[in-house]
Amino acid sequence: MRYLILALLLSVGLQAQKIEFRDISFSDGMAAAKEEGKPIFIDAYTTWCGPCKWMSANIFTDADVAEYYNENYICLKIDMEKGEGLDIAKKYNVRAYPTLLYLDEKGERLLVKVGASREPQGYIDAGNQAKDPERNLPYLLENVEANFKDPAFMKNYFMTVSAAGMMPDGIVDRYFEQYRIDDWTTDENWEIITNAADNLDSRTFKTLARNVELVDKLRPDDGMAFIEQTLFYGLANKLYRARSEEAMASYQALREEYLREDFPLSGKIGFRLDLIAHQKNEDFEAYGETALNGVKKYLWDDADELNNVAWSSYEKVENPEVLKAALKWAERAVELSPQHHIMDTYAHLLAVNGQNEKALEIELKALEMAQEQGAKTQDYQSFIEELKG
Numbered sequence: 145m146r147y148l149i150l151a152l153l154l155s156v157g158l159q160a161q162k163i164e165f166r167d168i169s170f171s172d173g174m175a176a177a178k179e180e181g182k183p184i185f186i187d188a189y190t191t192w193c194g195p196c197k198w199m200s201a202n203i204f205t206d207a208d209v210a211e212y213y214n215e216n217y218i219c220l221k222i223d224m225e226k227g228e229g230l231d232i233a234k235k236y237n238v239r240a241y242p243t244l245l246y247l248d249e250k251g252e253r254l255l256v257k258v259g260a261s262r263e264p265q266g267y268i269d270a271g272n273q274a275k276d277p278e279r280n281l282p283y284l285l286e287n288v289e290a291n292f293k294d295p296a297f298m299k300n301y302f303m304t305v306s307a308a309g310m311m312p313d314g315i316v317d318r319y320f321e322q323y324r325i326d327d328w329t330t331d332e333n334w335e336i337i338t339n340a341a342d343n344l345d346s347r348t349f350k351t352l353a354r355n356v357e358l359v360d361k362l363r364p365d366d367g368m369a370f371i372e373q374t375l376f377y378g379l380a381n382k383l384y385r386a387r388s389e390e391a392m393a394s395y396q397a398l399r400e401e402y403l404r405e406d407f408p409l410s411g412k413i414g415f416r417l418d419l420i421a422h423q424k425n426e427d428f429e430a431y432g433e434t435a436l437n438g439v440k441k442y443l444w445d446d447a448d449e450l451n452n453v454a455w456s457s458y459e460k461v462e463n464p465e466v467l468k469a470a471l472k473w474a475e476r477a478v479e480l481s482p483q484h485h486i487m488d489t490y491a492h493l494l495a496v497n498g499q500n501e502k503a504l505e506i507e508l509k510a511l512e513m514a515q516e517q518g519a520k521t522q523d524y525q526s527f528i529e530e531l532k533g
Contacts (some may be wrong), residue, residue: 156503163204163213165221170228177249180221183275185217186245188224188233193241195260206264212271237309248273254280256308273304281308293322295332302340310396316340317347325355329362340368342396344378353402356409368409375402378414380420416449422455432457433465433491439473447481448475457488459497478506485512487522495531504531 163518167175177184184400189196203209207282213219224241226234232238236253237246240349244267246255254276262266265325273279284301291297298319305311320328327349328337341348352359352371359367379399386392399417403410422431435453443449450473474490487510494503511524 147211161205161207162209163210163219163407165204165219167497168220170220170222170232173218173220173494174247174249174251176532180218182216182218183249183252183254184245184247185213185219186247187219187221188229188236188241188243188245189221190223190225190237196242197450199242203260203264205269209264209267211334212268216275222509236450239309239403243297244270246271247281252282253308254282255304256281258307281305281310287477289467292319295336296332296360296424299332299336302336306340311340320348320351325351326362329359329367334363334366338366341375342370344402349374353407354409366521372409372413372493376416379413379417380447383417397501413443419453423460429463432463433460434462435470436466439469443473444476445480447477447483449485450477450480451486451489456491458489467493484510484517484519484524487513488527491527491531504528507531 163323167177168176170186172526173186178184184428185195187200189200204213208417222229222232224230224238224243227248232245236243236256238245242258242260244257244473248254254351255270257270274281277283279300281304284297284304288301291301291526296446302316302319304310320333323333324379327333337348337352341352343349348351353375356371359371363370379395379402382391382398386395399414403414415434418434418438419431422428422434435457439450443453447458454470454474454477457466457473461467461470471490471493474486474493478490487506490509491503491510493499494506507528511521511528512519514524
């Protein structure tokens with residue numbers, strides 16, 4: 145009997161090591177929230193979302209996180225692409241996954257978080273913020289004008305309201321218009337910029353791009369990188385989506401507006417965009433020629449970009465001169481970052497350049513590294529068999 149009781153206690157303890165999501169409808173969840181005096185926590189997920197699965201396996205099973213949410217929230221887990229989840233996604237403007245919704249008993253948003261943080265404590269902090277009447281979303285919305293000149297308040301406001309998809313049009317630009325540009329680069333204001341002004345239509349971002357030398361002086365560690373990444377991904381997104389002559393003209397106009405001749409990043413960004421355009425048009429002869437002329441100049445110290453161009457060349461380009469150069473790009477990428485997928489690219493280019501023995505040696509190392517890290521290895525094993533012939 146003593147052992148039976150111990151086993152039962154252990155079983156109960158094990159069951160408590162995860163968030164207990166209730167198998168009830170959203171309306172029943174609100175009724176339970178009212179009856180128990182607790183707010184609602186919803187894991188808004190989709191079946192195809194990898195980070196959602198990771199969060200379920202690694203965060204919702206954390207003992208401290210589970211204890212906190214089971215004690216403080218009515219917890220629901222709802223697929224946003226099925227049943228009532230479709231209406232919930234529309235009502236709360238859920239567009240990215242995972243999204244975590246914190247609601248009061250009336251279904252009003254207390255907080256919204258997007259993404260799967262790796263730190264369990266962050267989930268407890270979010271739960272506490274949602275419940276705090278002086279830090280949650282309703283408080284921030286009600287008090288924004290009274291605190292419009294307080295960078296600490298506004299940083300929290302912008303981060304929280306942006307995650308909820310409730311950012312008023314133009315408010316970021318209005319906030320920064322009250323400061324000189326020299327004051328934009330303080331730590332609190334810079335965090336606001338990098339999270340809320342990272343789009344090409346923002347007047348704030350346009351001003352930063354026009355004053356890139358000043359930004360580089362004031363933020364030497366991260367200023368230029370932010371402007372480069374925002375510009376590249378913003379323009380690349382417009383290029384990818386340009387399916388009509390009108391859309392393409394809009395992309396070209398925006399490209400010309402930003403990538404003027406005197407702009408210090410225009411060469412590198414323009415080069416990367418040209419590669420994308422050639423891929424989009426399936427003109428791999430032009431892709432290879434463009435890569436030959438620009439990889440060493442613009443990408444030589446970026447392992448991921450070198451690997452991407454090298455692999456695309458391996459897959460799509462037939463020009464022997466390009467494939468020979470791509471081997472050097474892949475070798476450089478391995479020197480910078482000897483990860484298994486980068487070594488795999490290098491091995492393929494060794495093989496296509498007639499160096500099968502060395503290709504096998506490198507691919508075996510890639511396989512061993514992938515196995516140690518628990519990565520998928522089927523393609524590596526198949527290529528090794530092909531090399532052994």
